[in-house]
Amino acid sequence: MAQVSLQGVSKVYKNGVRAVDNVTLAIENREFMVLVGPSGCGKSTTLRMVAGLEEITEGKIWIAERLINDVPAKDRDIAMVFQNYALYPHMTVYENMSFGLKLKGYPNSEIEKRVGEAAEILGIKKLFARRPRQLSGGERQRVALGRAIVRKPQVFLFDEPLSNLDAKLRVQMRSEIHKLRLRLQATFLYVTHDQTEALTLGDRICVMKDGCVQQCADPMTIYEKPENKFVASFLGTPPISLMDGRIIRKERKFYFDEGKFQVKIVEDMYKHLDKYEGQIVTMGIRAEDIYDKLFVSEASPENTVRAVCEVVEPLGSEVYLYLNSGKNQFIAKVAPYDLPEVNRDMDLVFNMSKVHFFDRETEKTII
Numbered sequence: 001m002a003q004v005s006l007q008g009v010s011k012v013y014k015n016g017v018r019a020v021d022n023v024t025l026a027i028e029n030r031e032f033m034v035l036v037g038p039s040g041c042g043k044s045t046t047l048r049m050v051a052g053l054e055e056i057t058e059g060k061i062w063i064a065e066r067l068i069n070d071v072p073a074k075d076r077d078i079a080m081v082f083q084n085y086a087l088y089p090h091m092t093v094y095e096n097m098s099f100g101l102k103l104k105g106y107p108n109s110e111i112e113k114r115v116g117e118a119a120e121i122l123g124i125k126k127l128f129a130r131r132p133r134q135l136s137g138g139e140r141q142r143v144a145l146g147r148a149i150v151r152k153p154q155v156f157l158f159d160e161p162l163s164n165l166d167a168k169l170r171v172q173m174r175s176e177i178h179k180l181r182l183r184l185q186a187t188f189l190y191v192t193h194d195q196t197e198a199l200t201l202g203d204r205i206c207v208m209k210d211g212c213v214q215q216c217a218d219p220m221t222i223y224e225k226p227e228n229k230f231v232a233s234f235l236g237t238p239p240i241s242l243m244d245g246r247i248i249r250k251e252r253k254f255y256f257d258e259g260k261f262q263v264k265i266v267e268d269m270y271k272h273l274d275k276y277e278g279q280i281v282t283m284g285i286r287a288e289d290i291y292d293k294l295f296v297s298e299a300s301p302e303n304t305v306r307a308v309c310e311v312v313e314p315l316g317s318e319v320y321l322y323l324n325s326g327k328n329q330f331i332a333k334v335a336p337y338d339l340p341e342v343n344r345d346m347d348l349v350f351n352m353s354k355v356h357f358f359d360r361e362t363e364k365t366i367i
C-alpha cells in the first residue's frame, strides 16, 4: 500500500522564501494526484520534499505508512521523472535505462528483463543503441519514463515531464502516460502548470497558490464546484468570465445587477444570497454557459444580455466570442456555424443555473 501523506508540510528556503505553507494532503494507494498552479506556487518544492531532494522545514511526510522525513532519497522507493529528462549524455538508451538497476546490484538477467519490458511498453526497443543527443524530445522523455519504470517503484513523481515537448507531442505523451498509469500498479504525484494536463490525467487535482492548497478534488468537482475565485479562474479554457455586480431584490425575486444589465438568479441560489442583498458580489460564468440568443429557445428578458461582439475567434470545432457589455468583458463559446458580425450589438443568453457567485472580500464561493 503506497499511500503518500503530507501533514502540515512547509518549506522555508534559506533566503526566507516560504515556498510551501502548511500543506496537508493524502494521496491514496494507486491514485494519480496532480499538483497544479501557476509558476512559483510551490508545486515542485512539494514534490522535491516527497522525493527527498529538499529538506522539509516543518511537518511530516509518510510513504506507505513509513515516516520518511529523514530517509534518504534512494531509500524512499520512488522514481522521479523530470522536465529536462536528466539522461546521462554519454550513455546509450539501454545503459541509461539499466544504470540504476546495475547500481543496486541486480543480476544481468533481471536487468535485461525489466529494461526489455519497459522498452516494450514505451515502444523504444529500436533506440537501445542510441545516445540521448540522437533522440527527439519525445523519445528522450520516453527513455526517462523507461528509466523510472524499470525500478518498479511504489510511487512515481513527475515534475512537469511534458513541458519541453511541442504541443502535438504533449497531447500524444499525455495519453501515453494515461495508458502507462493503467498498466503500472503504482501511486502517482504529478506536477504541472498546465490545467488541461491536470484535468485529463488526475484522479484528483490539488490546486495550489502561494504555497497553499486551494482545493483538492476530482476534476469535475474542481471545474463545476470551485471553492474560490482563484480555482474557478485557473481551470477552464477559455477562462471563466468574472464580473462584479449588486444583488438586488424585486418583490420575491433576486437579480444580479451588473450596471448595464440585470439577470434573474435561479431560486435554488436565493438562500445563499439572502445576506448579500444590496451588496456587490462577483459573478463567474463559463464560456459554454453563454449562448447566442438566435440559437436558443429558453431565452427570456430575465436571462438575456446585450453586448457588443468585439472579436470573433474561430477555432475549427468551436468559436470564441469576446463580448463587451459596456462595463465588463466576457467570453462565449459557440458553435462553429455561429459567426456574428464584429462590432455589432448582439443578444446573449446566460445559463443562470450554472453561474458562480464569489464574496468580493474573501473571494470564497458563495454558491
Ligand code: ADP
Pocket: 013, 014, 015, 017, 018, 019, 037, 038, 039, 040, 041, 042, 043, 044, 045, 046
Ligand atoms: P513551482 O514549482 O510551483 O513553479 P517552486 O516550488 O519551484 O514553484 O518555487 C516556489 C517558490 O520558492 C518560488 O517563489 C521560488 O522562487 C522559490 N524557490 C524555489 N527554489 C528555491 C531555492 N532553491 N532557493 C530559494 N527559493 C526557491
